[in-house]
Amino acid sequence: MTDVYERHPRPQLARSRWVDLCGTWNFAFDDADQGLTERWFERGVSDAQIVVPFPPESSASEIHDAGYHAILWYARTFQIADTERSGRLLLHFGAVDYRARVWLNGQLVAEHEGGHTPFTADVTDALASGTEQLLVVRSQDDPTDLSQPRGKQDWQQQPHAIWYHRTSGIWQPVWLEWVGGLYIQEVRWTPDADRTELRLQVRLNRPPTPGTHLRVRLTLRGELLALQDVHALSRSFTCTLPLQFLSINPERDDLLWSPRHPNLIEAHLTLQDGERPLDEVFSYAGLRSAQVKGGRFLLNGLSYYLRLVLAQNYWPSSHLAAPSAQALRREVELAKEMGFNGVRIHQKIEDPRFLYWCDRLGLLVWEEMPSAYAFTPEMCERLTREWLEVLRRDYSHPCIVTWVPMNESWGVPNLEGDPAQRAFVRGLYQLTRALDPTRPAMGNDGWQFVGGDLIGVHDYAPHGETLRERFGTLGALEHTLRQVQPYFRNILSDDQARSQEAVVLSEFGGLSFAPGEGERWFGYSTVQSNKELLDRYQELVEAVLHSDVLAGFCYTQLTDTEQETNGLLSAEREPKLPLASLRAINSGFARSLPGDVLGNIHQEAQARHESGQE
Numbered sequence: 001m002t003d004v005y006e007r008h009p010r011p012q013l014a015r016s017r018w019v020d021l022c023g024t025w026n027f028a029f030d031d032a033d034q035g036l037t038e039r040w041f042e043r044g045v046s047d048a049q050i051v052v053p054f055p056p057e058s059s060a061s062e063i064h065d066a067g068y069h070a071i072l073w074y075a076r077t078f079q080i081a082d083t084e085r086s087g088r089l090l091l092h093f094g095a096v097d098y099r100a101r102v103w104l105n106g107q108l109v110a111e112h113e114g115g116h117t118p119f120t121a122d123v124t125d126a127l128a129s130g131t132e133q134l135l136v137v138r139s140q141d142d143p144t145d146l147s148q149p150r151g152k153q154d155w156q157q158q159p160h161a162i163w164y165h166r167t168s169g170i171w172q173p174v175w176l177e178w179v180g181g182l183y184i185q186e187v188r189w190t191p192d193a194d195r196t197e198l199r200l201q202v203r204l205n206r207p208p209t210p211g212t213h214l215r216v217r218l219t220l221r222g223e224l225l226a227l228q229d230v231h232a233l234s235r236s237f238t239c240t241l242p243l244q245f246l247s248i249n250p251e252r253d254d255l256l257w258s259p260r261h262p263n264l265i266e267a268h269l270t271l272q273d274g275e276r277p278l279d280e281v282f283s284y285a286g287l288r289s290a291q292v293k294g295g296r297f298l299l300n301g302l303s304y305y306l307r308l309v310l311a312q313n314y315w316p317s318s319h320l321a322a323p324s325a326q327a328l329r330r331e332v333e334l335a336k337e338m339g340f341n342g343v344r345i346h347q348k349i350e351d352p353r354f355l356y357w358c359d360r361l362g363l364l365v366w367e368e369m370p371s372a373y374a375f376t377p378e379m380c381e382r383l384t385r386e387w388l389e390v391l392r393r394d395y396s397h398p399c400i401v402t403w404v405p406m407n408e409s410w411g412v413p414n415l416e417g418d419p420a421q422r423a424f425v426r427g428l429y430q431l432t433r434a435l436d437p438t439r440p441a442m443g444n445d446g447w448q449f450v451g452g453d454l455i456g457v458h459d460y461a462p463h464g465e466t467l468r469e470r471f472g473t474l475g476a477l478e479h480t481l482r483q484v485q486p487y488f489r490n491i492l493s494d495d496q497a498r499s500q501e502a503v504v505l506s507e508f509g510g511l512s513f514a515p516g517e518g519e520r521w522f523g524y525s526t527v528q529s530n531k532e533l534l535d536r537y538q539e540l541v542e543a544v545l546h547s548d549v550l551a552g553f554c555y556t557q558l559t560d561t562e563q564e565t566n567g568l569l570s571a572e573r574e575p576k577l578p579l580a581s582l583r584a585i586n587s588g589f590a591r592s593l594p595g596d597v598l599g600n601i602h603q604e605a606q607a608r609h610e611s612g613q614e
Contacts, residue, residue, distance in 0.1 A: 002266075004282045006325075009094055009173035010118075011356040012396055013187055014282045021078065021135075021174040025052050027063065030071040030138075041103040041136045044075030052174060053094070053321050055167040060318040068144070068157065072169045074137040078176070081131060087180045088124045091135075094172025094351065098141040098148055105134050113382070115141065115149065116349035116370060117389035118172070122205075141168040147379035149386055151347035151370030152312065153320075164312075164562045167320040172351055180278045182208060184271055189285035189396040190438060193256060193300055198226075198265070198285055201238045208232040209273065216241060217268040220255070225265060232271070243287070256300050257286030257398045259341045262362030264398075286359060286398025292440045292453040292502045297551045299364075299401070306504060306552025307586050308342040308366065309335055309568070312561045313350055316571045325353055327573075332357040334569060335558060337579045339586030344506065344554045347371060347407065349390050358399035366402040366506075366554075367394060368445065371410035379411060380424055387428065391435050402454065403432045403441040409489075415448045416493065426451040445506055447489040449481075449496065454551070456506035459486035460524040464543030467508065471547045477503060502551035509540050510556040512566040513576075524556070524566065534577050537568075538585045545588050 008014035027050035028040075035041075054061035056072060080089075093100065097115030101108065105128045110121035127133060142148065143166055144155050154163035186203040202214060218226040218241060230239040243255070243265075257263050264284045271279040288300055296303045313331060315323050322328045328351060335343055342364030349370065358365050369387050372379045387405050394400055405428040406412065412421040429443035429451040442452030449455050457480075461467050470480040481491045481498065492498060510524030511533055527533045537555075544553045560567035568582065569575055583589075 005284065005356060005360075008282075009092070009175055010352055012283050012352065013184070015177050015179070015280065016282075017178050019078070019176040021076070021176060022052050024049050025074045025076040026050075027056070027075075028073045029056075029065075029069045030073055031069060033071055035071065035073050035138060040073055040075075041101075041108075041138065042106040044134055044136055045073045046075075050074065053170050053172050054318045055097075055169055055171050055321060057166050057168060058317060058319045058321070060321070060323060066165050069168070070140060070142045072139040072141070074139070074170060075134065077132050077134050079131050080127060080133055084178065085127070087178050088122055088183070089127065090177045090179055091121045091123045092118065092173075092175050092177065093120075093170065094118050094174070095349075096137065096139050096170050097168055098150075099139070101138045103136045114386040114389060116151075117386055117393060137170065139169040141166075143168075146374040147372050147376045147382065149370045149372045149379075149383050151320075152314070153370075155373070159562050162564060164314060165319055171319070171321040179205075182206060182212065182271065182273075183279040184214075184269060184281050186392075187267075187269065187281070187283050187396070189283070191257075191285060191287045191289070191398070193287055193289040195242075196255070196287070197240055197242045198287065199238060199240050200230075200267075201236065202230075202232075202269075203236045204232065204271075205235075207235045212271065212273055212278070214239075215270040215272060217270075218243070219266050219268075220263060255287055257288040257359075257362075258299060259336075259362035259364060262360060263287070264359060283396075284359070285396060288398050290401040290439050292500065292551075294500055295502050295549070295551065297401075297440070297454070297502045297504075306342055306364065306554070307340050308344050308364070308504075308506070308552060308554035309338070309340045310346050310507060310554050310557040311335070311343040312346050312557060312559065312564075313348055313354065314559075314561045316562075320348060322351055322354070328354040329357045329361075330573065331558075332361050332363050334573065334575075334579075336361060336363055337583070338568065339583035340555075342366065342401070343558070344368065344404075346557075349394075352393070355394060355397045355399060359397055363399060364401050365397070365399045366404055367400050368404040368407055371407055373411055375412055375414075375418075375421055375424075383411070384428065384431070387432075388435070391432065395436060401439060403436065403439060404445045404456075405429065405432060405441070406444045408446045408458065409444055409448055412444070415444065415450065416490065422450050440502075447487075447491070448493070449491055449501075453501060455481070455491065455498070455501045455503045457481070457486055457491055457503065458489075458507035459505060460508060460510050460556075461486070462525040464539040467505075467540060467543040468546055471505060471544065471550055473547075474549050477547075477549045503549065504552045504554065505544055505550055506554045507556050508544065508553060509537070510566045511536055511540075512564075530576060534581060537577070537582075541585050 005011040026046045028045035028047035056063035057066040099113045102110040104123045104126040107126040109123045112119035153166040185205045188201040190199040212232040214230045225243045226241045267283040344366040347370045409415045425443040432441045440453035442454045445456035446458035559569040560571040
């Protein structure tokens with residue numbers, strides 16, 4: 001079944017019968033906003049052609065126009081034969097930034113707001129009598145609307161500071177699926193590692209008829225773990241699945257999910273009326289727990305040190321859209337090869353296929369909501385609504401171990417002085433924990449702490465000695481959180497008492513090569529050579545690892561991204577340093593070696609790196 005997951009745009013609810021609608025579509029800008037009046041949704045558009053799912057600002061789209069265009073139109077046809085008209089036809093969009101309206105053969109079939117979350121339409125009743133069907137999409141994405149969750153997409157004409165070219169319109173896969181009249185609309189997995197069981201919640205598209213049941217078959221590496229029939233008594237129902245793990249060595253690592261042992265339990269779900277199949281989907285789950293206790297992050301009940309890297313997951317040719325499905329897998333592989341055990345996805349809700357590879361290959365994820373930049377009632381409504389969709393979409397991924405609804409007080413610039421802003425951030429944290437009590441969360445990463453299971457600190461001190469002074473001991477940490485103001489921001493105010501939260505240095509480093517003539521980005525700290533980059537990286541990471549009070553770190557950053565040249569990889573994903581050297585440093589192995597031995601390791605790794613053998 002692994003091939004089913006790897007091919008499907010939505011691996012945790014995959015069907016074998018689906019049709020990819022990515023590729024060449026007709027396209028038009030609508031700067032005068034005349035498309036609705038002129039009823040383009042009935043006839044389509046033909047001004048240009050675009051390659052979906054790449055945004056028109058990107059070169060991969062073959063439009064490559066980064067100007068201000070708030071309204072985009074897409075159109076294409078697809079074929080439906082008479083023999084394919086049994087059942088219902090679902091149309092899926094992975095993400096359209098920011099507001100989408102969809103027509104099929106002139107009939108409005110879907111409306112959605114939120115640039116990072118999926119939506120689905122049942123288009124069966126809009127199918128035309130002939131074989132050819134006309135699909136039209138209108139996307140509205142105001143480049144200058146700062147109350148819209150936009151992440152690192154710049155609102156200025158050209159990228160400035162730490163913001164990048166925009167990603168508008170369709171930027172994740174579009175596909176069709178045939179289903180029966182009654183089908184599985186949603187699955188939700190909740191692991192209980194202590195009881196060695198999974199709880200499955202299923203939602204159907206409508207209430208079932210008497211006699212409907214769900215057959216659940218769970219396997220791990222081909223071995224049967226559970227086989228159970230569950231009566232579908234209502235549209236939404238839940239069952240608990242004890243896992244029978246008999247013939248494989250019953251040690252925890254053989255069953256539990258972790259980066260070292262990413263055991264995925266594959267699920268075959270068949271909805272039936274008696275013995276007559278109604279729907280068949282493939283899903284998967286991971287049996288693991290994630291929590292914070294006594295100032296430590298725990299994975300599967302054991303203290304686990306977080307070695308994260310900040311990932312923008314942005315590509316030069318395609319922006320927020322991945323250039324290919326293979327690129328998503330390679331991003332995960334590179335992070336693991338460097339010795340990181342997790343990524344902090346920064347200001348982006350990543351493609352589910354990326355999360356699948358984190359699940360499959362074993363890489364922890366901090367999931368972070370893209371920020372808006374103006375505190376208004378509309379912003380609060382928009383961000384909350386979209387964040388709820390994020391939580392719903394990604395709840396079942398075992399790789400996700402922390403939810404982060406806000407970053408660096410973006411969108412809440414007066415967090416210390418405005419009770420309304422504090423209430424909003426605190427409320428997002430509480431709402432997140434109410435909807436998912438199985439994972440840690442924090443309200444605001446990096447700057448002012450107003451609620452959460454973890455405290456994230458962003459500190460771009462250029463020298464390891466400074467990091468040792470600030471985070472080396474419990475006393476130093478407490479002083480830093482209250483007095484030092486890393487990166488010029490208070491972390492804890494005078495009236496706040498720290499409890500059992502884990503503290504993570506969730507941004508540090510940011511080392512950049514010295515910029516060339518004409519470049520606008522100077523980084524947090526610059527270096528002049530690969531050797532200096534390696535030496536400084538080792539100095540900073542070893543200073544952080546020296547602390548016995550931090551629960552982990554997140555280095556900035558994985559790749560160069562537009563004007564930010566502070567990646568360990570170039571924007572084209574070429575390593576700047578030998579991966580073996582990075583692994584030795586990140587694992588703490590380098591600290592235990594004499595300098596000459598470590599130097600030999602770095603030299604040998606550099607030789608392999610330069611020869612292309614790594």
